[in-house]
Amino acid sequence: MKNEIKVVVTGAAGQIGYSLIPRLIDGNTFGDTTVNLSLVEIPQVVSKLEGLAMELDDSYFPNLGTIDYTDNFSEAADGADWFLLVGSIPRGIVYNGKKIEERSDLLQINGGIFVDQGKAIGEFGNENAKILVVGNPANTNALIGRKAANNSSQTWMAMTMLDSNRAKSMLAKKLSCNVSEIKKMIIWGNHSPTMYPDFENALKDNQSVANLIEDTNWIDSHFIPNVQQRGKAVIDARGASSATSAAKAALDTVIACENATSSDDCFSAAVYSDGAYDVPEGIMCGFPLMTTPSGEIEIIRDLTLSDNARSRLNLSVDELLSEREAVKDLL
Numbered sequence: 001m002k003n004e005i006k007v008v009v010t011g012a013a014g015q016i017g018y019s020l021i022p023r024l025i026d027g028n029t030f031g032d033t034t035v036n037l038s039l040v041e042i043p044q045v046v047s048k049l050e051g052l053a054m055e056l057d058d059s060y061f062p063n064l065g066t067i068d069y070t071d072n073f074s075e076a077a078d079g080a081d082w083f084l085l086v087g088s089i090p091r092g093i094v095y096n097g098k099k100i101e102e103r104s105d106l107l108q109i110n111g112g113i114f115v116d117q118g119k120a121i122g123e124f125g126n127e128n129a130k131i132l133v134v135g136n137p138a139n140t141n142a143l144i145g146r147k148a149a150n151n152s153s154q155t156w157m158a159m160t161m162l163d164s165n166r167a168k169s170m171l172a173k174k175l176s177c178n179v180s181e182i183k184k185m186i187i188w189g190n191h192s193p194t195m196y197p198d199f200e201n202a203l204k205d206n207q208s209v210a211n212l213i214e215d216t217n218w219i220d221s222h223f224i225p226n227v228q229q230r231g232k233a234v235i236d237a238r239g240a241s242s243a244t245s246a247a248k249a250a251l252d253t254v255i256a257c258e259n260a261t262s263s264d265d266c267f268s269a270a271v272y273s274d275g276a277y278d279v280p281e282g283i284m285c286g287f288p289l290m291t292t293p294s295g296e297i298e299i300i301r302d303l304t305l306s307d308n309a310r311s312r313l314n315l316s317v318d319e320l321l322s323e324r325e326a327v328k329d330l331l
């Protein structure tokens with residue numbers, strides 16, 4: 001780990017940002033490294049970041065380096081090692097006089113944002129920078145950003161760790177164990193209700209969860225749909241989308257990328273498909289990942305997918321292909 005690291009967070013004045021940003025500098029996520037923060041917001045909101053910067057100063061974080069806040073993404077991107085791209089326009093708001101309700105509208109609007117951010121990351125971000133897209137539709141936003149960046153030494157990911165953490169929690173409750181005992185909880189496909197939480201490759205005590213849970217009805221009618229729909233369930237219960245759990249998942253992804261993965265585990269994020277597991281090339285798909293001891297992020301390629309898993313993955317891949325088609329003018 002470097003002695004000093006620069007981290008850019010967009011959407012910094014949002015719900016997830018408020019929970020995420022302090023924990024980037026708490027000495028846990030990046031270890032004993034000085035963290036320079038570059039916080040980005042849209043022009044209408046950027047002045048609010050002064051208040052957040054004041055709170056960070058007031059919080060006694062020995063690992064805090066500098067704090068910059070800006071609405072100029074290119075300026076923020078200069079020399080950055082990590083990009084947490086949280087900011088995006090949510091569904092349901094009025095944008096340029098039109099209420100954004102369709103996923104296709106969301107894809108176009110946010111896609112445009114990710115073209116500009118991607119270009120700036122490719123040009124000004126560090127070689128070997130890592131980019132985690134949280135803002136939805138995360139997989140396709142990441143695809144657009146990656147293409148615009150056109151920098152093969154940088155690693156683009158879209159976040160599926162929250163889905164993986166949700167799945168671990170449900171399995172741990174069912175198996176009466178601690179969440180940390182569930183290993184290899186892979187989320188395949190899109191961060192959307194078509195995602196496939198893979199209970200067959202998930203392990204507890206080195207045994208497939210599929211063998212430990214005999215109640216197949218629970219898997220099909222409770223576990224899989226509830227992981228897929230958990231985001232909506234939180235919105236219904238809380239009146240706002242997941243924030244603290246999303247922030248924790250982003251931090252977990254950073255930690256997973258910064259530390260070598262143990263041989264009995266993997267982590268989940270969507271990365272660019274190179275044809276692994278027969279997923280078509282050129283989409284950002286959730287895969288099982290590992291960080292090598294030298295810090296490379298790689299797809300784990302030796303797992304088996306059952307016919308059931310394969311058909312569920314295919315559904316999600318079809319959705320990703322149709323999203324790609326919807327934004328082809330941006331690629």
Ligand code: NAX
Nearest residue numbers: 010011013014015016041042087088134135136159162246
């Ligand atoms: P908020 O609406 O609270 O905050 C978003 C912030 O982004 C706002 O302050 C807005 O001004 C800012 N923003 C918009 N466009 C921007 C741009 N071009 N540059 C910089 N900032 C910009 O939303 P929040 O609850 O924080 O959620 C943020 C995003 O995370 C949403 O797109 C949401 O759908 C997505 N999520 C993704 C999850 C995942 O697992 N991948 C789970 C949680 C969350 O739903």
